[in-house]
Amino acid sequence: MGLKNKDLLGLRQLTADEIMEILETAKMMKMVLMSGNKKTSHLQGKSVITLFYENSTRTRLSFELASKYMGSSSANISATGSSVAKGESLLDTARTIDMMATDIIIMRHSQSGAPHFIAPHLNASIVNAGDGMNEHPTQALLDMFTMYEKWGDFAGKNIAICGDIYHSRVVRSNAIGLNKLGANVSVYGPRTMMPIGIDQMGCRIADSVEDAVKGADAVMGLRVQLERQHKSLFPSVAEYSQFYGISPEMLAKAKDGALLMHPGPCNHGVELPTCVYDCDQSVINEQVTNGVAVRMAVLYLLNARRNNV
C-alpha cells in the first residue's frame, strides 16, 4: 500500500485508506515510543529539516524527536536567524535546503498554500506542519489517532469542535479527515469567527455550544488568539468564555466518557477552564504523546515511498 504522493500537504490529498494506514503505523510507532529503547533505524542515513516560519512548541519538537528517534540527521531552521530575515524568498529558501540532499522538509508557514506552492519544485518530500488557515494535517492525524485508540472505529461518531473556526487549520484538517472516515463533525463559535460555507466541508453548524456538544463522542476546544479581540471578532474574554467556552456543565451534555481534546496551546479560562482541561475525560496530554507517534508514522511512510520510487 503506502502513500501515493511524495508530499503530505493535507488530508485533502489523502484517501481514507491512506489515513488508516498512517493510524495503524502510528500504533506500532507508539509501542516504540513507549518502550525503553526509542531508537529505530528507519531514517538512518536520511536528513530531515524543519523549516518554521511561525512559532511552535509541540509540532516542531515532536517532529524533531520523531525524526531523531528514527535515526535521521536532522536540523532546524526558523525564519528569524536565517536568510529569510534577509528577505530570501520562500522558493529560494526551500530550493537551498533541497539542494543539500535533504530527504524530508517539514514546513510551517503563515500563508495558506505555501507548501503546495513549493512542493512541485523540490526533490525532497514536504510535510505540511501547518499552512495559514488551510490545514494542519499531522495535528488532525494525531487527534484522529487519539480517537482511534479509544474507539477502534470512526463510523457514526460525533465530534464537536468549538471556538475560532474561521482561522483554524486544525478544524479544516479534522473536518476533511473525519468526514473521510465516516464521522460527523459539528462546529460552533462566534458568528464573526465562522467562515462562510464551512457546512460545504461536511460540517454541521451548531446553534450553541450545547447544541454542538450534545451527544458528542469527542469535544474539541480551539485556542482563541486573544489579539483577535482587537479586531472586533469578540468583545471580551469574559463574554467569550461565558457564551463560547466549554464549561463542565457543557461537557456533561456530551456522551458519558466523551473525550475532551485541545490541540494546544490552551488559554485556560477562555476556551475552557482548568478544571475541564484536567478532568478525567481530558486526553490533552495523551494527544501530545500521540503527536510524536503519528509524526514517526508519517516520516516512516513518506520515507518508504521515497525508497520505493
Place this chain on the structure above:
Amino acid sequence: MNIILKNCKVLNKNVSTLYIKDGVFCDAFDDKDADRTVDLEGKTVIPGLVDMHCHLREPGYEYRETIATGTASAAKGGFTSVCPMPNTNPVCDNAAVVSGILKKAKDAGFARVYPIGAASKGLQGKELAEMGLMKEAGAVAISDDGKPIATAELLRKVLEYTSDFDLPVLNHCEEMTLADGAMNEGAVSTSIGIRGIPTAAEDIMIARDIIMAEYLGLPIHICHVSTKGGVRMIRDAKARGVKVTCETCPHYFTLTEDKCIDYDSNYKMNPPLRKEEDRLAIIEGLKDGTIDCIVTDHAPHHQDEKCVEFSLANNGIVGFETAFALGYTYLVKENIITLEKLIELMCYNPSRILKLGRGGLDIGDDADLAVVDIDNEFIFDKNTMLTKGRNTPYDGYKLYGEPVLTIMGGNITYEKLC
C-alpha cells in the same frame, strides 16, 4: 502605405476588398499602386478593438511592461486603441505624465494610446488631480483605478468637476474595509483557508456610485463588474434612467473561484473570480445590454511577483492577446451574442463612452482594423505572447477567433507569419 485587403468578409458590409491609402479607407485603386496586397482567404475584418481598461506599466514599472511591449501585445490581440490606467510611478495625475505616455506611444506606433488620468493626486484619495490640464494634454477619462475613489464626498467632487470638462469617470468598485482578502469569499476560500473578499464589497461601492450619479444627474462608469448583485443594480439603475455604464472582463464570463483551489496565482485578480451564479449573471448582463463593454484589465506582472505564496502574489492577469478569442469562443460561438454585438462590446461602446470616434470602416475613416480567423481553432500558447507578462490562466486553451492581422492608421501593427 497603400494596402489592399482581398477576399475578406467585412463586418456589416457587403464588400470583399478593402483599400487603404494615407491611413484611411478609400475608394478602389489599381493593384499596381498597392505597396502591399494581402489575400485574406475569407477571413473576417472587424474594426480595430478598443480596450478602455488596461495597464501598460510605464512609467515606473518597465520590468513588467513598457508602452512599446504593451501596445505590441495589444496589436497582436486585434486592438488598435488602448486606455492605460494611471497607476504608474509617477502616477499619471498631471499633464506631463500624460504627454510622456503619448510620446512613447507615438514612438512605438503599435496602437493609439488614450491615457486615463488619476482622479486624486497620487491616487491618494484626498485632493483633486489636475483633470482639466490632463484633458488638454490628451487624457480621455478619470479614474483612481486599483482603488475606488476613496470617499463619497470626493466622488461627488470628482463627478461635478469632471462634468465641466466632459471627462468620463471610471470607478473601481470595492468597499476597502471589507476587502482584506485574496479571492472570492465562499465555500472555496473557506475550504483552502484563503481570506475571502465578499461580493458585498463590490456591491456596496456600486450602490454608492449609482446613488451619487443618480443624485447629481451625472454619468459614471463602473469598472470590471464581477458580481450578480452589481449587474442587477446597474440594470435597475439604467431602467430608471441613471447615466451609468459599465464593463466586465473575459475572466468574469469564462472562469470561476474554484480555479483557485490549487493556489495558482494566475487565477488571482481583483475583483476576484466569483461563483458560477455570478458568471452566468455577467453573461446575462452582456446579452441584455446591462454591461456595455468588455475590457481586458491587462495587468502584466513579473514572474517574481506571481511565483510566490498565493496571498502574497500580485493581482491581475494579462489580457490583450486572449480577449477577443475568449469573447468569440465563449459568447459568439456559444450563440449567446452575435459577432456584431461582440464588436459593440469591444469597440463601439468603449469608443462612444470615451468619445474616441473609433470603429468606422467607411471610406474616409481611419484605417483601424483587425482580421480574425473565426473558422479555425488555435491553441493559445503563453510563450508566443508579445507582452512581457506571462501571467495568464489561459495557456493551452483551445479557442476560435485568433487575430492574424492588425492595421492601425493604415500601418500594419501585427501580422501573423504564416
